[in-house]
Amino acid sequence: MPAIAHTVKQVVAKYGGDATRLMDVLIDVQAELGCLSHVTAARIADVLGIPQVDVEQTASFYHFFAREPRGKFAVYLNDSVVAEFCGRAEVAAAFEDAAGCKFGAVSADGVVGLFHTACIGMSDQEPAALVNGQVFPKLTPEKARALVVGMRAGKTIEELKGDRFGDGQNAHPEVRALVHNHVRRRGVMVFDHYRPGEALAKVVKMSSGEVIAAVKAASVRGRGGAGFPTGMKWDFARRAAGDVKYVFCNADEGEPGTFKDRVILTERPQMVIEGMAIAAYAVGARRGVLYVRHEYLYLRAYLEHVLADLRAQGLLGTAIGGLAGFDFDVSLQFGGGAYVCGEESALIESAEGKRGEPRDRPPFPVEKGYLQKPTVVNNVETLCSAVQVLLKGPEWYNRLGTEKSKGTKVLCVSGDCDRPGIYEVEWGFSVNDILREAGARDVQAVQVGGPSGSCIGPDEFNRVLAYEDLATGGSFIVVGKHRDLLKDVVLNFARFFREESCGSCVPCRALTGMAQVVLERLVAGQGTAEDVERLRAWQKIMRNNRCGLGQTALNPIVTTIQNFRPLYDARLAAGDPRFVPSFDLAAAVQDYDAAVGKG
Amino acid sequence: MASFVRFTLDGKTCLAEEGAQLVAAAREAGVYIPTLCNYPGIPPKGACRICTVLVNGIPQTACTTKVVEDMNVATTTPELEAFRRSVVEILFAEGNHLCPSCERSGNCELQALAYRYRVTVSNFPYLFPKRDVEAWHPKLVKDHNRCIQCKRCIRGIHNAAGHAIFAFGKRGDKVVINIDPDTSKDIDDELAQRAMDICPVGAILRKGKGFDVPIGRRTYDRAPIGSEVRP
Ligand code: SF4
Ligand code: FES
Numbered sequence: 001m002p003a004i005a006h007t008v009k010q011v012v013a014k015y016g017g018d019a020t021r022l023m024d025v026l027i028d029v030q031a032e033l034g035c036l037s038h039v040t041a042a043r044i045a046d047v048l049g050i051p052q053v054d055v056e057q058t059a060s061f062y063h064f065f066a067r068e069p070r071g072k073f074a075v076y077l078n079d080s081v082v083a084e085f086c087g088r089a090e091v092a093a094a095f096e097d098a099a100g101c102k103f104g105a106v107s108a109d110g111v112v113g114l115f116h117t118a119c120i121g122m123s124d125q126e127p128a129a130l131v132n133g134q135v136f137p138k139l140t141p142e143k144a145r146a147l148v149v150g151m152r153a154g155k156t157i158e159e160l161k162g163d164r165f166g167d168g169q170n171a172h173p174e175v176r177a178l179v180h181n182h183v184r185r186r187g188v189m190v191f192d193h194y195r196p197g198e199a200l201a202k203v204v205k206m207s208s209g210e211v212i213a214a215v216k217a218a219s220v221r222g223r224g225g226a227g228f229p230t231g232m233k234w235d236f237a238r239r240a241a242g243d244v245k246y247v248f249c250n251a252d253e254g255e256p257g258t259f260k261d262r263v264i265l266t267e268r269p270q271m272v273i274e275g276m277a278i279a280a281y282a283v284g285a286r287r288g289v290l291y292v293r294h295e296y297l298y299l300r301a302y303l304e305h306v307l308a309d310l311r312a313q314g315l316l317g318t319a320i321g322g323l324a325g326f327d328f329d330v331s332l333q334f335g336g337g338a339y340v341c342g343e344e345s346a347l348i349e350s351a352e353g354k355r356g357e358p359r360d361r362p363p364f365p366v367e368k369g370y371l372q373k374p375t376v377v378n379n380v381e382t383l384c385s386a387v388q389v390l391l392k393g394p395e396w397y398n399r400l401g402t403e404k405s406k407g408t409k410v411l412c413v414s415g416d417c418d419r420p421g422i423y424e425v426e427w428g429f430s431v432n433d434i435l436r437e438a439g440a441r442d443v444q445a446v447q448v449g450g451p452s453g454s455c456i457g458p459d460e461f462n463r464v465l466a467y468e469d470l471a472t473g474g475s476f477i478v479v480g481k482h483r484d485l486l487k488d489v490v491l492n493f494a495r496f497f498r499e500e501s502c503g504s505c506v507p508c509r510a511l512t513g514m515a516q517v518v519l520e521r522l523v524a525g526q527g528t529a530e531d532v533e534r535l536r537a538w539q540k541i542m543r544n545n546r547c548g549l550g551q552t553a554l555n556p557i558v559t560t561i562q563n564f565r566p567l568y569d570a571r572l573a574a575g576d577p578r579f580v581p582s583f584d585l586a587a588a589v590q591d592y593d594a595a596v597g598k599g
Numbered sequence: 600m601a602s603f604v605r606f607t608l609d610g611k612t613c614l615a616e617e618g619a620q621l622v623a624a625a626r627e628a629g630v631y632i633p634t635l636c637n638y639p640g641i642p643p644k645g646a647c648r649i650c651t652v653l654v655n656g657i658p659q660t661a662c663t664t665k666v667v668e669d670m671n672v673a674t675t676t677p678e679l680e681a682f683r684r685s686v687v688e689i690l691f692a693e694g695n696h697l698c699p700s701c702e703r704s705g706n707c708e709l710q711a712l713a714y715r716y717r718v719t720v721s722n723f724p725y726l727f728p729k730r731d732v733e734a735w736h737p738k739l740v741k742d743h744n745r746c747i748q749c750k751r752c753i754r755g756i757h758n759a760a761g762h763a764i765f766a767f768g769k770r771g772d773k774v775v776i777n778i779d780p781d782t783s784k785d786i787d788d789e790l791a792q793r794a795m796d797i798c799p800v801g802a803i804l805r806k807g808k809g810f811d812v813p814i815g816r817r818t819y820d821r822a823p824i825g826s827e828v829r830p
Contacts, residue, residue, distance in 0.1 A: 507689065
C-alpha cells in the first residue's frame with residue numbers, strides 16, 4: 001500500500017496533477033507496479049481529484065492496462081491472421097507447456113503471464129510477442145521454451161533479448177530492438193535521401209498561406225485510408241477561430257497487417273516531426289502531439305532522444321529556423337491498446353485521458369479537437385509527403401502516381417510470400433506487380449487495406465492501388481491457396497472487430513459479436529443460405545454507425561461473400577444452398593410422448 | 600435574440616431556432632423522431648443510432664444534429680423505419696429483456712418502441728449474455744441484464760459536488776455501467792429517483808419504494824410512444 005501511494009503521488013506530480021494526462025499516468029504507474037488494481041485506480045482518482053469510476057472507465061477500456069498482476073514477465077503473443085499463418089499455434093503451445101499455465105493466466109510461481117493480443121505491427125516477422133514491452137519477433141517453439149527457461153533463471157529482459165539487434169536504427173543504443181525493418185523497395189517520398197531541417201528552412205521564407213497553397217497544389221491526400229485532402233484540412237484549421245491550436249500525428253496504426261509507421265518512426269522520425277512543424281506553421285499551432293500506439297512503446301526513449309536532438313538543432317522549440325515567433329514543440333503520447341483510437345476523434349479523446357470513443361461530428365477536430373481547440377490530425381506518411389512537397393515542389397509531386405492519386409504509398413506486405421516487408425510504390429501499381437515483387441505464388445486472395453478494406457481474388461489482381469480503385473491505408477495480406485479463407489482469415493477478422501468495437505453504437509457493439517456467432521456456425525458447416533443473406537443484410541445496418549470501424553467491421557465477411565461465394569456455399573448445412581433450418585418435431589418430443597404413454 | 604432558420608422536414612417547410620437540436624425542432628413541428636439514448640436537457644451522444652434521419656441525403660443522428668438554414672431532412676423512409684426496427688430487435692437479442700417480470704413494464708421506452716414497430720420476436724441471434732444484478736448500493740439496484748448502454752445515467756446524473764456517479768467500464772460487447780461507491784455514497788432519494796427515471800429501461804431501480812401505478816395503466820399502456828407529438 002505505501003508503495004502504491006508513493007508511486008501514484010510521484011507519477012501524478014510528474015504530469016502536473018493534470019487529469020487530462022491520465023493515459024500517461026496509467027502507463028507509468030503500470031510500468032512501476034506491474035498492474036492497475038482497483039486499489040491503485042482509487043488512489044489515482046484521489047490524487048487527481050476525480051471520481052474513481054472515471055479512472056476505471058479509461059483503465060478498463062485499453063487492452064494493455066492490466067487490472068491484476070500479469071507476472072514478472074507479461075508475454076503478449078500476437079494472434080493476428082498473419083501470426084497464425086506463420087506458426088503461432090505451435091509457439092503458443094510451447095509457451096503454455098513451458099510456463100505451465102494457459103493463455104490468460106499467470107504461472108503459479110508468478111514469473112510468466114501469457115496473454116493474447118491483436119496485431120502488434122510485426123506482420124513481416126511473425127510469430128511475434130511483446131514481453132514487458134520489448135519485441136520478440138520470429139518466434140519458434142524452441143525460442144519460446146528458451147525464453148521461459150531464461151525468465152525462470154532470473155534473467156533480465158535485456159539479457160533475454162541478447163544483442164543481435166535488427167538493422168538500421170533498430171540497433172540504435174536507445175532502441176536495441178530485435179526488430180528488422182525489411183524495407184524492400186525504397187520510394188522517393190519516405191525512404192529517399194533526407195536531411196532534417198531542409199524543408200523547414202524553405203518554409204520559414206514562405207507565408208503560411210503559401211505553404212497551404214503548395215500542399216493543395218500537390219493534392220496531397222490523407223494516407224490513413226480515407227484520403228481527405230491535406231491542404232484543405234490545414235486550411236480549415238488555419239481559418240478556425242481561436243489562438244490555441246494543435247497538430248497531432250496519428251501513429252496509432254492498428255489495422256492488422258500494417259507496420260509502416262513502425263518503420264518510418266524508426267528510420268525517419270525527424271521527417272515526421274518536421275512535417276508536424278510545417279503543419280504547425282501553416283495553421284498557427286504551438287503544440288504538437290505524436291500519438292503512438294502502445295505496441296511501439298519500445299521506441300519511447302529513442303523518440304524522446306530524437307525530439308531533444310531536434311530541439312538542440314533549432315528545429316523544435318522557440319524561433320524555429322531562426323524565425324522569431326515560430327515556436328512549436330512536440331510531446332509523445334502513447335496509447336493503451338485500442339484499434340479504434342486510429343480514428344482521429346477517438347485518438348483525441350484518448351490523448352485527453354479518456355476512453356477512445358469516437359466523437360459525434362460535427363464539430364470536426366479542425367474546429368473543436370484536442371481540449372476543444374482546433375486540431376489537425378495527420379497520418380505519419382501524410383506528414384512525410386508534406387515535407388517532400390515543400391522540398392521539391394508540387395510539380396514534382398504531381399508527376400508521381402495516377403490521375404487522381406498523386407505521390408507514393410508505403411505498402412506493408414505480409415502473409416504467404418517470400419519477401420514480406422515495406423514497399424514504397426507510386427500509386428497506380430497493380431496487385432499483380434506487388435505480388436510479383438514480394439515473391440508470392442499460388443495466391444488465393446489478397447486482403448487489401450486490412451480487414452476494413454476488401455478481400456479480392458485472382459480475377460481482380462490487375463486492379464491498381466489508388467484512391468479511385470483499390471484505396472488502402474497500407475496493409476496488404478497475401479493468402480495462399482492452401483489456406484482455409486473463411487476459418488483462418490475471415491473468422492479471425494470477425495473476432496478482431498468484436499474485440500475492438502468501442503461499444504458505443506448499438507449496431508457495432510452487438511452485430512460484430514452476432515456476426516461472429518453466425519460465421520462460426522457457417523464455418524462449422526451448420527449454417528444456412530439464410531445465414532449468408534443475413535450477414536449481407538447486416539452491412540446496411542452497420543452503415544449507420546458513428547465511425548469507420550463500425551461502418552467497415554463486416555467488410556471481411558461481406559467482401560468474401562461477394563468474391564468467394566462458393567466457399568460459403570460449400571459449407572452450408574447438408575451441402576444444399578436451399579437448406580432451410582427446421583427440426584423433427586416427432587423426434588424432439590419422443591421422450592415426452594413415451595413418458596405420457598402416447599404413440 | 601435567437602434567429603430563426605427555415606428548413607425542410609419531410610417535404611414541409613418549417614421554422615426553427617438556429618442551432619436547435621433536430622429531434623426537438625421536429626417535435627415542435629409535429630414530427631416524432633424515435634430516440635433512446637437522447638434525453639432532454641443532457642448533452643446528446645449518438646449511441647443508439649435509432650434517431651438516424653437523412654440530412655441532405657446523408658444518414659445522420661437527429662439527436663446530435665443542429666438545425667441550420669436550408670437543411671433538408673427526411674425522417675421516415677422505408678429504409679430508416681426498417682433500420683429503427685432493427686435497432687430495437689438487436690437490443691432485445693443483445694441483452695436479457697423479460698418484459699412480463701420487469702418493474703418498468705409500461706414505462707419502458709424500449710418496450711414502447713417494440714410495440715410501435717410491432718416486434719414480436721427478434722430476427723437477430725439471441726445472445727443470452729450472463730450479466731449481474733447489483734444490489735450493494737443502499738439506494739439503487741442495477742440490473743445489467745436490461746441495460747442498453749445508452750449512457751443517459753452517465754451524462755445526466757451527478758452528485759451535489761458535480762461529480763459523475765455512473766461511468767462505463769470495459770469496451771465493445773463487454774461494456775458495463777459502473778456505480779462509483781464514493782461519489783454515490785450520499786445521494787438522496789430524489790437523485791435516486793431521477794436516476795431511475797432517466798434510465799429508458801428498467802436497469803436502474805430505486806430501492807425502498809413501491810410502484811404507484813399498476814401495470815396496464817402506465818405511460819405507454821395508455822398511449823403509444825410518440826403519440827403525444829402531433830402536427
Ligand atoms: S462504430 Fe463502433 S467503434 Fe465506432 S463509435 Fe460506434 S461503437 Fe464505437
Ligand atoms: S437518440 Fe440519437 S443516437 Fe440515440
